[in-house]
Amino acid sequence: MNRQTGSKTKAQISIVENGKMRSRSDHLTTEEPLEIRLAPLGKTIAVTMRTPGADFELAAGFLYAEGVVSRRKDIQRISYCVDESIDGEQRHNIVNVELRHGLIPDLQPLERHFYTSSACGVCGKASLEALHLRGCPVIPAGLTVTPEIIYSLPQQLRAAQGIFTATGGLHAAATFDLQGQLLNLREDVGRHNALDKLIGSAFLSDELPLNNHIVLVSGRSSFEILQKSTIAGVPIVCSVSAPSSLAVSVAKEFGITLIGFLRGERFNIYTGLERIKAIT
Secondary structure (H helix, E strand, C coil): CCEEECCEEEEEEEEEECCEEEEEEEEEECCEEEEEEECCCCEEEEEEEECCCCHHHHHHHHHHHCCCCCCHHHEEEEEEEEEHHHCCEEEEEEEEEEECCCCCCCCHHHHCCCCCCCCCCCCHHHHHHHHHHCCCCCCCCCCCECHHHHHHHHHHHHHHCHHHHHHCCCEEEEEECCCCCEEEEEEECCHHHHHHHHHHHHHHCCCCCCCCCEEEECCCECHHHHHHHHHHCCCEEEECCCECHHHHHHHHHHCCEEEEEEECCEEEEEECHHHECCCC
C-alpha cells in the first residue's frame, strides 16, 4: 500500500540486482489533479496534474500566464475549497481564486487549453500571434552575463532540489540574479507547473516582471516554457536539454536569450547571443 506524505508518496518496491531480489521502501513523486476555480463565477477553468505544494502560487502563475490577471491586486483571495458536508473539511485538490470586484476576465483563450499542454499540434503562427495580442513587448538588450555564471547554474539547481533528491522523479524551475545567485526554486512533476509556481510566487510578491533574472528549467524548453517566460519578462532562459523549434521561434521573436544542453562547461546558444560575454 502506498502512503502519501505531501509531495512524496512512500511505496514498497522490489529491486532485482545481479540475479537477486530484495525489498525496500522508496519514495515516489506525488502526482494528483489540481482544479482551479474562479470563485465568483463558480467556474472551473483548468485541471492540471501536479505535485502538491505551492498550490496557490501555481494557480496565480497559471492565471497570470493565461492573461486572466495582470496585477497583484486582481486577486483578492486564494483558498482551498471547503466541503461543508464533511465538517468544513478543506479539499486540497481544489483551489478557489477570488478576483477583485468588477474584474470580468476573458476566458475564451482558456477553452483551447493549449498553453497547459505541450506545443504538439498547435499552429506556431497562431501561438506567436496570441503572445503579440497579449501585448508582450520585445525584451530589450543590454544586460550581459559571463559563460562562467551560466556554467554554475545546474549544480545549484540540483543541490537545492530537496524532493528530487528523495524521489529522483521531479522537474524544477529556478530564478537566478545576473551574478548567478539562486533566488527561488519550485519543483513539480511537470516543468510548466514548476514554472507557474515560480512565476506565481513572484506575482504574489509583486516582483514581476523578472527583467533582471535568469530562469533555468530541468529537461527541455518547450513552447509553454518560453510563453510563460516571455509574459514574465525573463531575458535569459536556460535548460539542461534541447529546446523545441517553436520555443526557439518565441525566443527569437521576443528577444530572449535561449540556452540549451547546459551541462558542465558547455552549452548551446539558440538566440540572443549578444547577452553572453565573449570569451577572450
